[in-house]
Amino acid sequence: MARIVTIERHILETQRQHPEATGAFTALLYDMALAAKIIARETTRAGLAGVLGAAENHNVYGEQQQKLDVFADQMIFKMNDHTGRLCAMASEEHEDIIPIPPHFDSGKYVLLYDPLDGSSNIDVNVSIGTIFSIHRKVSTGQRGTLQDLLQPGRKLVAAGYVVYGSSTMMVYSTGEGVHGFTLDPGVGEFLLSHENIRVPATAKYYSANQGNEKFWTPGIRRYVKWLQGIEGEGRQPLGHRYIGSLVSDFHRNLLRGGVFLYPGDLQKPDEPYGKMRLMFEAQALAFLAEHAGGYASDGIGPMLDIQPHSLHQRVPLFIGNRDLVEKAEDYIRRYDQEWVAAYLPIRSRQPVMTEEQAG
Numbered sequence: 001m002a003r004i005v006t007i008e009r010h011i012l013e014t015q016r017q018h019p020e021a022t023g024a025f026t027a028l029l030y031d032m033a034l035a036a037k038i039i040a041r042e043t044t045r046a047g048l049a050g051v052l053g054a055a056e057n058h059n060v061y062g063e064q065q066q067k068l069d070v071f072a073d074q075m076i077f078k079m080n081d082h083t084g085r086l087c088a089m090a091s092e093e094h095e096d097i098i099p100i101p102p103h104f105d106s107g108k109y110v111l112l113y114d115p116l117d118g119s120s121n122i123d124v125n126v127s128i129g130t131i132f133s134i135h136r137k138v139s140t141g142q143r144g145t146l147q148d149l150l151q152p153g154r155k156l157v158a159a160g161y162v163v164y165g166s167s168t169m170m171v172y173s174t175g176e177g178v179h180g181f182t183l184d185p186g187v188g189e190f191l192l193s194h195e196n197i198r199v200p201a202t203a204k205y206y207s208a209n210q211g212n213e214k215f216w217t218p219g220i221r222r223y224v225k226w227l228q229g230i231e232g233e234g235r236q237p238l239g240h241r242y243i244g245s246l247v248s249d250f251h252r253n254l255l256r257g258g259v260f261l262y263p264g265d266l267q268k269p270d271e272p273y274g275k276m277r278l279m280f281e282a283q284a285l286a287f288l289a290e291h292a293g294g295y296a297s298d299g300i301g302p303m304l305d306i307q308p309h310s311l312h313q314r315v316p317l318f319i320g321n322r323d324l325v326e327k328a329e330d331y332i333r334r335y336d337q338e339w340v341a342a343y344l345p346i347r348s349r350q351p352v353m354t355e356e357q358a359g
């Protein structure tokens, strides 16, 4: 029988390996695990808001049941605003930096999160997720600023995600391997189920919204034909799996081997950067992909080396097996000069910050 390790104990053991890591960092990861358990509980009732009487559809806090992404967003904020561990937060659901209320202490980390990923799948009972990442405070002032948030992924101290699927799983890394925990609802604990996840050398799947093929650039069209074994040296075709929740597609490819791509295109030449969000989706998953032996790119170069210029910056995303992602970069270099010319100036924009925001 494998050893039974809860996520709390695993985090504590990880902290022991990082003498400089304070209890605050460990407690911050606990807080995310607790938020995940509470959101998981609400996802099982997501469709019942209209069915149960008013009395029934209140959550454990007696609050009127809300749309799940609002609930998840507020749950993560309320779990972290008062702990004194964070100096600021940022959420996919909020335009600007989320300050720590002045009557609470400010801490050494910032938390960025996509509270509910795959929102279009909530009402049709398809798996969805939460994505989060943690940077260290770098600004010199008392409270957090935009400078603390707009850091490249290479600087991350931790990142993780939760998949609310047939089972609820939490996967995280602090840079010492990528570890997966499965929620035992009866016990209410996340138990270690996938220690030190490594992307399998042989990929099984590719994930892309084929409905966008009409708009793909020449390089991307040829790349997908290569993934399908139609173009190039006649490789074994990959299976196509696309759930429409990034976390779920990423999770399956992490465990089985594969590549997820959401490319940019030239439908709107001044918006060549696709749909994925750098600070709330791509950075966190790129950190995990690299620590599991994979790779993530925006089609030009490593996702983790991109210097963010704005909080809601969108990037093309290619993530999974390193050889498959690098092949995408090849096809783009060879066939998509027009797209590259439109995207590069945006990619290399510098952050626009006021004196005060620059901390």
Ligand code: AHG
Pocket (backbone or CB within 6 Å): 092, 114, 116, 117, 118, 119, 120, 209, 244, 245, 246, 247, 275
């Ligand atoms: P979110 O619900 O947080 O906005 O994320 C949705 C994203 C991502 O989860 C998914 O891979 C992608 O949108 C699907 O986009 P398309 O429906 O355009 O394929």
Ligand code: MN
Pocket (backbone or CB within 6 Å): 114, 116, 117, 118, 246, 281
């Ligand atoms: Mn998302």
Ligand code: MN
Pocket (backbone or CB within 6 Å): 092, 114, 115, 116, 117, 118, 119
């Ligand atoms: Mn979302």
